[in-house]
Amino acid sequence: MTNEYRDADGxxxxxxxxxxxxxxxxxxxxPAGGPLSVLQVLDAVDGDWRLPGTFVHxxxxxxxxxxxxxxxxxxxxxxxxxxxxxFDDPSRDDRGWVLSVAHLDVVPASALEPDGSRxxxxxxxxxxxxxxxxxDIVAFAVARLRAxxxxxxxxxxxxxxxxxMTELRRVHEAIRxxxxxxDSFRRAMLPMLTAxxxxxxxGPGKPATRYRRG
Amino acid sequence: MTNEYRDADGxxxxxxxxxxxxxxxxxxxxPAGGPLSVLQVLDAVDGDWRLPGTFVHxxxxxxxxxxxxxxxxxxxxxxxxxxxxxFDDPSRDDRGWVLSVAHLDVVPASALEPDGSRxxxxxxxxxxxxxxxxxDIVAFAVARLRAxxxxxxxxxxxxxxxxxMTELRRVHEAIRxxxxxxDSFRRAMLPMLTAxxxxxxxGPGKPATRYRRG
DNA sequence: TCAATAGTGTCTATGAGACACTATTAA
DNA sequence: TTAATAGTGTCTCATAGACACTATTGA
Numbered sequence: 001m002t003n004e005y006r007d008a009d010g011x012x013x014x015x016x017x018x019x020x021x022x023x024x025x026x027x028x029x030x031p032a033g034g035p036l037s038v039l040q041v042l043d044a045v046d047g048d049w050r051l052p053g054t055f056v057h058x059x060x061x062x063x064x065x066x067x068x069x070x071x072x073x074x075x076x077x078x079x080x081x082x083x084x085x086x087f088d089d090p091s092r093d094d095r096g097w098v099l100s101v102a103h104l105d106v107v108p109a110s111a112l113e114p115d116g117s118r119x120x121x122x123x124x125x126x127x128x129x130x131x132x133x134x135x136d137i138v139a140f141a142v143a144r145l146r147a148x149x150x151x152x153x154x155x156x157x158x159x160x161x162x163x164x165m166t167e168l169r170r171v172h173e174a175i176r177x178x179x180x181x182x183d184s185f186r187r188a189m190l191p192m193l194t195a196x197x198x199x200x201x202x203g204p205g206k207p208a209t210r211y212r213r214g
Numbered sequence: 215m216t217n218e219y220r221d222a223d224g225x226x227x228x229x230x231x232x233x234x235x236x237x238x239x240x241x242x243x244x245p246a247g248g249p250l251s252v253l254q255v256l257d258a259v260d261g262d263w264r265l266p267g268t269f270v271h272x273x274x275x276x277x278x279x280x281x282x283x284x285x286x287x288x289x290x291x292x293x294x295x296x297x298x299x300x301f302d303d304p305s306r307d308d309r310g311w312v313l314s315v316a317h318l319d320v321v322p323a324s325a326l327e328p329d330g331s332r333x334x335x336x337x338x339x340x341x342x343x344x345x346x347x348x349x350d351i352v353a354f355a356v357a358r359l360r361a362x363x364x365x366x367x368x369x370x371x372x373x374x375x376x377x378x379m380t381e382l383r384r385v386h387e388a389i390r391x392x393x394x395x396x397d398s399f400r401r402a403m404l405p406m407l408t409a410x411x412x413x414x415x416x417g418p419g420k421p422a423t424r425y426r427r428g
Numbered sequence: 429t430c431a432a433t434a435g436t437g438t439c440t441a442t443g444a445g446a447c448a449c450t451a452t453t454a455a
Numbered sequence: 456t457t458a459a460t461a462g463t464g465t466c467t468c469a470t471a472g473a474c475a476c477t478a479t480t481g482a
Contacts, residue, residue: 187471206478206480
């Protein structure tokens, strides 16, 4: 990095004021048979449940800061943070001039085992009222995830392969927030899946084919 | 703003290193009968043609910084900047630790009259090779605009109302980058338009109805 | 056998593409 | 009248919804 840069006014880069930059992440998951849920962490300073986040370190990339915050604050090995939006309302954060870069990370429920005292998984519908405008971040994240799950099967790998068509549909229904027609769903998804050998354990009924993506 | 905040480590907000934050904007327009084009400004320091941008001022919102940069660098009264993405690759900008928040602004060609020495309008296809990764910003902007113009008529107000169906289709074709079927296009758009009294001046042919959005 | 779940066949309604046709103007 | 552009009618095809039907298991 160089400090020799001067702009048209002769000023160095460091002569300009700089904001604090935070990353805040909505980690979304779908517990088996459950609703779309989000990871919250307990803020040690405020005592509030909020989204995991951190300030970026010098020269650190945003995605790295996200992964670091998930590991540190929630003991979660995050996967592939996706950037959503920068929130820049000056009154959004009472700690000063803070830009918050919102992220989405989608993680299988099996990889999230919060201890409950520092981190917890809460249905999205029950998370309203978080500090620092974190409700907005969840809304952005849910919208993004819904769009992704409208077109293609389990784009973010919530299900372990291979999975049955019903398992896949249940996950899509949880994310979309509505019931889906089984046969229309099947026909839309089949061209994007490859069948494996039929297997199934629990209960009666014809054994379901298990599929892989692609 | 307060400096009394302390985090879990006892550090103040200002104890953390902070990046420079820039906004860079792809101002897109469609000249009458022309291709999708973007506004470039001449960098007084480097002598390169690039996208207009600036560093954010203290406490300033990103959209305000965008409008300020358009006014200062290109004499353009911008309209409604739309945030696209934060580019954070450390090697992206050789001036130091800079986050670039890319924006899109869509402006009618009539509102852009660059003098050519400081600013110019260039077809998007001819802009490859800009510094600081500005090509990526244009790609993001074009993708966003294409998505918007797939569904609804002139969502960003490039045409002055009222306009004919052919004028509308030409603008959508310029943005989408492909020819559109006149009758399919008409039927898709009609429900989102209201007709006014037919008028038309130039040339032969049946006078075209002029429409307004909504 | 019955209940339960998986999967298929097929009818219908809708919408896009294709394209021939009519309508209205300037020259 | 002719060229040019605007706009309509309608055929076909692909797809989604609806739903009845068959298939295969556990109990």
